[in-house]
Amino acid sequence: MQKPFQGITFCPTALPEEMSRSVSRKIIKLGGAFSKDLTKLVNVLVVGSTNTNKYRFAAQHRADIVLTDVEAIDSLYDLWLTGEDVTMKDHSNFAQIVSPRDRMVSVLRERFQVGALKDFVVFIGRVDDDHAGEASIEKLEQMCVSQNVHSCNSRHFVKESYWNRPTVFVTDCARGARVDAARQQGLPIVHPKWILDCHRRQALLDFSYYLLEDATDRPWDAVGKTSCSCWEDVLRRDEPVESDVPQETRPNHQTVLNKFGSDGDRLWKSVIHKEKKKTPSLAVEVPESKAVTETVPLFSGIQCHLHAFPQRHHEILRKIIEGNGGDCFNYDPTKIPSNAAYLVVPSNMLIEDLPISDPFKAVVTEFYFERCLHYKKLLETDPWSVPFLTNFKLQAPRDLAEHGHAKDSLKVAITGFQGVELLHITKILGYLTPMGLHLTETLNKDTDVLIINLGALTSIPDSHALWNNNYAYMFSENKKIEQNQVFRNSMKRKIEFIKQKHSIPVVTPGFIMELFARSAKNKGTNKTRAKIFLNDINWCVLCPRGSKEQFCCELILEPGSKQPSAAEVENSLPTKIPPISLKEKRQELLEKLSRTPVNRKRPNPVNETRLPPQHRSLPPKVPKLAPVEKMMAVQRSSSWGKMMSEHVRQTDNTEGNETGSETDHEDSIHTQVTYGAISERKETKVPSRRLTRQHAKQIDTEI
Structure with missing residues (x-):
């Protein structure tokens, strides 16, 4: 299976490093190539900003490059993951393009091209020469909107202390209050032809070629003539020429340039001119067998009676059915429909709630129309399409419960x-x-x-x-799709x-x-x-x-x-619990008290410990415990050096202790605060050599 971006090379401009890596991974998964340099092999420029040398070069010299953004790549990648055909081979606008690569490039150009005036703020002033209506204020506003302009204002000019977005003032009249205010704000005053050329080129052209001060005495066609050097390629791209050569085997302009270098343009133009001369000869009579037949709407002749849908879902479903040639009615049990009518109910309607369906051809849910639209044909009803919902409680197998x-x-x-x-x-x-x-x-x-x-x-x-049971035909249509x-x-x-x-x-x-x-x-x-x-x-x-x-x-x-x-549970939750007044609560409490037995034993207050209020939050005091044995005075049984030797010996033995419990007990003896009787301390009986004070100081420094 060929991936949608196979044979297409992408190049980024002004993208952050992390975003560039993410985009490159998605492009490669979609079958495309990713190049950080703008070369002759690049077909698509992923734009992060229009204020870059790559973008300006592509807009001025490369009509074959598609200018798109990161959001378009993300959208195509998500659609591809869901199984959608992003190449649109079945769409009427692109079905005639045989080559998958050329069709994908065309889809990117038509559907995912970045607006030329994206993030721009455009003020339109007076336009005296509208060039036979092509540059009227209404047309200029429409072009700005189609090129994703941030805002377009043709009535007022609003002064700002700081312009957060690129802003221009468009007019062909050098005098006026709004023009003077724009000059005071330091905005460029641009000729209206700039908007027309950006719209025709589908890219942002440098408005320095269209400044009003340089275009006042020039004819219309001469304004901004040098802003783009690829107008011929733009015209050829917008008006494709038919040819007898199949599109899959026909070389494109970029392939000729890569193969023949500097002679590529000359060879390409000579071939194109020859094909233009051949064009009139193609206007021959088309055989009747190849004549284009008018397609019949998908739901033509079908009557659908909608029942129990929410208002919003009802309107959406009605528009879809009627838009594909069907007829929609509200279900009325008093009227007898035709035998070819469908009763349409929501998929979450219980079977026991279904109305009488004898007069109808079939009872279906909205799933049926979604499946017909997906497979582009009128399907027979299957378990996906008919009402199915019933309520029950499921118990898993016992072996699962045991685990x-x-x-x-x-x-x-x-x-x-x-x-x-x-x-x-x-x-x-x-x-x-x-x-x-x-x-x-x-x-x-x-x-x-x-x-x-x-x-x-x-x-x-x-x-x-x-494949031979009652549910096999649920998958028959899906099996045919790759x-x-x-x-x-x-x-x-x-x-x-x-x-x-x-x-x-x-x-x-x-x-x-x-x-x-x-x-x-x-x-x-x-x-x-x-x-x-x-x-x-x-x-x-x-x-x-x-x-x-x-x-x-x-x-x-x-x-x-x-x-x-x-x-139903979700809709009924707020109305199930009626409000309870304080009077009802008081009456209920009194009834409970009246039912309480009188001879119930109460706790003896003598046994309760009553503390003063200021001490009630404190824990009870622990009484002093008298020692069981008479405590003897601690006598020094050895010198300071001997005690240090025992301590070092015990420290050395901790490495060989397997359980570690005795070591933890020994360590707890030598803490700054020790709890318990001295007689409970464990004494080691292992003899140790005498340690001098100087030796102990050296050991302490080493530790």
Whole structure:
């Protein structure tokens, strides 16, 4: 699978070092090349500031370079990670470009080009010569806005003591109160043609070529003529020439320059002029078989009756359906719809709350229209698209509970999903959170089950049981799409982790849909429990060895009861607790006291220790303990040198002590404050040699 930036070279300008490293990593992951020098091979300039030599050179001499910013690279990288086609090969504006590289460059130029007047403050004064309406004040304001100007003011001039942003005053009249005020502020007075040329070049041109004092006596076409040396290339870029040569094999201008050096421009122009002469001959009659046919809207002829959607979601869904040729109505149970009509309900609506659906062709959720738009065709209904939600309580298998997991909780992770399937599986697992199934962002050793996209597993043959059950057609459309390499690598790493380090069941989303189906069936038969096995061959891809009962999950639901959904619980919380007045609280307290038995034993106040108020916060005093044995006066049994020798001997023995408990006790004896009787101190009986005072001083200095 070719990456979107393959064959494209990027170059940064005025980017901080850390940001430059981040951008380079993303560009390389997207298949592009990154060069810090602006060379002939550079196709895209990542702009951090327009006030650099690289930007000025590219704007003046390189019409082939696309000028973009860091936000564009980040956006494309995030879209690519989610599985979107950032090259837009199916878009009508870019589908005719065969080469993926040229198509990606065109997408960058059309969708992610940095505005020429970004962060500029533009004041527009009087314009006498509007050049046949091209430079009228209204047109100039529109061009400024299209080039991402920070602010544009054509009515007033506001004086500032300090201009935080680059600011210019645009006019072709050298006299006036606003012009004089702008001069006093030191702002450049620029001819209106500067805005037109910046808009046509799609880049910021140096306004020193358009100063009004130099352009007063010049004709319109001569103003700023030398600001850009690549106007011919700009015109050729904006008006592509058709050719019989396929676009993939046709060399571009940059390739010719790199190959032939100084003669490249001459050769390129000669080829382009020849192709221009051939252009009229291309206007031949197009065969009827190749004539462009008008595309039919996606939901043409479909009637959709919307029910129970919030107002905002209702409007969004209605605009999408009607924008693609469908008809939308509010659900009315008194009216009988046509047989081709769909009843559309929210995906979080419980099955038991559904209205009568007999007259409708099918009952679908908003997931159905999202899937049709994603796959660009009208799909048949599948388990993704129909209402499925029921309430139950899930109990995990007992073996999981024995390993420290909560018995009524099951932690799951997902892998292999992208696009609309990733959106829908995340929403469905979110509905299951209050029922005992929790989605974790990462796969780790606390995860109980891994849910995998069956459509991403190309190694499983069609004859396998996973492709021959009631949930197989959930993945039939996704199987036809080429998977993103990033998602495939992530899926492989997770499978290897499960095989080598953390053996847990790996199931398809069919297991999730079976939970809802068993719960609905359970309610119909008034049963309180139902069993579902993780290692069932209809949805199990991998599973550790063990009996069937070891991987049994239980669904618990009281017969005839209806548990509220997560949305209902959230909406009902503030209104469940009625306000209680002080009078009601007082009455309740008196009733409790009246029910208290009279003969209840009370604590004896004699045994209570009463302290003065000033001493109540202090801890009680500890009474003095008389010594059990009569304390003898300490007699000196040895000289000072001998005691020091014993101390050094004990210090040397600490290295050979295995447990360290005796050493800690000996160290505690020689602290500045010692607690306990002297008789409790441990005396060493190991003889030691006599140590002189001079020797002890030397040891102390060495230590």
